């Protein structure tokens with residue numbers, strides 16, 4: 376962080392959720408005065424139950440805490456190194472959960488609240504921000520989350536030219552490409568169509584026989600689904616994103632005439648037999664490490680999803696970077712609307728953080744709050760902060776939000792979808808490990824484990840270097 380001005384200007388943070396609380400903390404710790412605005416309890420969201428900052432609206436889990444083998448565990452480790460308040464409060468309020476970091480939700484939120492309230496540079500101000508922040512707030516971090524109140528959501532929409540900010544987002548599962556069995560699946564675009572940005576072989580195709588299709592449709596119909604909450608029933612479906620099980624309910628053959636159409640494709644492993652149905656997966660990130668299941672948005676519960684989708688030939692051992700789901704969400708088309716420091720291009724005094732930016736999950740939201748706070752602090756000091764390396768979990772997630780998606784492939788404009796942190800977002804290793812420390816060759820799953828461990832080690836080393844070069848220098852100044 377470089378800077379010449381003395382810390383004088385106040386930064387306003389809107390929303391004391393996971394991201395806003397962390398952003399306010401980072402700003403205050405960097406010597407910047409903060410007003411943290413929170414509408415609860417005056418106005419509640421459909422999911423929050425308390426007035427406490429950083430309330431966990433659903434599960435009490437921060438997921439895996441394994442920094443060596445799991446991308447979210449790595450993100451935990453990086454946030455701890457960056458002095459995260461959310462991680463400090465989580466660590467102090469752990470409950471037993473195997474390898475996961477789960478917390479006593481009330482103790483966790485109370486710890487965040489008392490740290491914020493005790494900080495001399497933070498004022499927690501209750502009240503809804505009901506429109507665009509006033510012009511005299513020259514630096515604002517908006518972290519109002521997936522349930523942003525309507526007047527503010529409307530005001531933001533007015534600035535962005537987007538048709539909608541809140542809708543049921545179509546979340547289809549995303550698979551790690553290296554877990555797809557290419558001895559059964561193959562690359563091909565329908566009718567070998569090249570299209571802008573394509574090669575004619577852009578999709579991974581998984582073939583099904585009639586028996587496999589029949590069993591698959593039956594499993595979809597029988598699989599346990601999540602229920603819509605009452606308030607969710609008033610929000611429209613995003614155009615063209617009917618869940619697959621809803622399509623299956625409309626008729627046994629509906630999917631075969633929709634996303635599972637077996638036309639324009641030839642199975643090179645068995646060219647004389649025409650598949651009865653085909654599941655297609657499309658590249659999901661620039662790196663080509665992740666593929667999403669085309670048209671497979673679903674309300675099936677996570678367990679049945681994994682079980683049913685692994686019956687698809689080629690996906691028997693699939694590892695999912697994200698499972699499917701449909702819920703109301705408010706998020707920006709960030710790659711288009713935000714610059715690389717999370718500022719709204721149309722009005723750079725407004726910076727965004729948390730789930731609104733297109734990350735998914737408590738930890739991810741808090742981490743984007745953390746980096747937004749650091750960016751805003753650097754700016755308030757009259758300087759700027761170099762981006763965290765893309766090889767770190769924080770940098771990889773930020774890269775996804777501010778540009779890692781692909782805009783067009785096979786001629787269709789792609790929409791930006793929220794994402795959990797996962798190793799598919801990281802740039803590949805220069806050299807993938809092939810041998811164990813004792814010199815013997817890695818086999819099968821050992822290679823995947825060694826790759827994740829090498830990505831994690833690289834991330835932590837690069838983060839430490841970035842902290843030393845860009846943050847310690849600022850702290851000492």
Ligand SMILES: Cc1cc2nc3c(=O)[nH]c(=O)nc-3n(C[C@H](O)[C@H](O)[C@H](O)COP(=O)(O)OP(=O)(O)OC[C@H]3O[C@@H](n4cnc5c(N)ncnc54)[C@H](O)[C@@H]3O)c2cc1C
Pocket residue numbers: 389390391392393394395412413414415419420422423429430432433434435502503504505518519520521522523524527702703728729730731735736737738740741
């Ligand atoms: C129903 C539901 C269930 C979820 N379950 C999980 C889960 O189990 N695990 C998981 O990891 N993630 C879950 N998520 C995602 C979760 O919301 C995010 O992971 C995380 O809470 C987002 O953090 P945030 O800081 O962006 O938003 P939030 O934590 O929601 O914080 C936003 C804050 O802004 C306030 N606010 C909103 N509008 C205004 C306004 N106009 N003025 C002032 N304040 C305002 C809100 O009251 C809130 O305190 C769930 C989301 C929803 C909607």
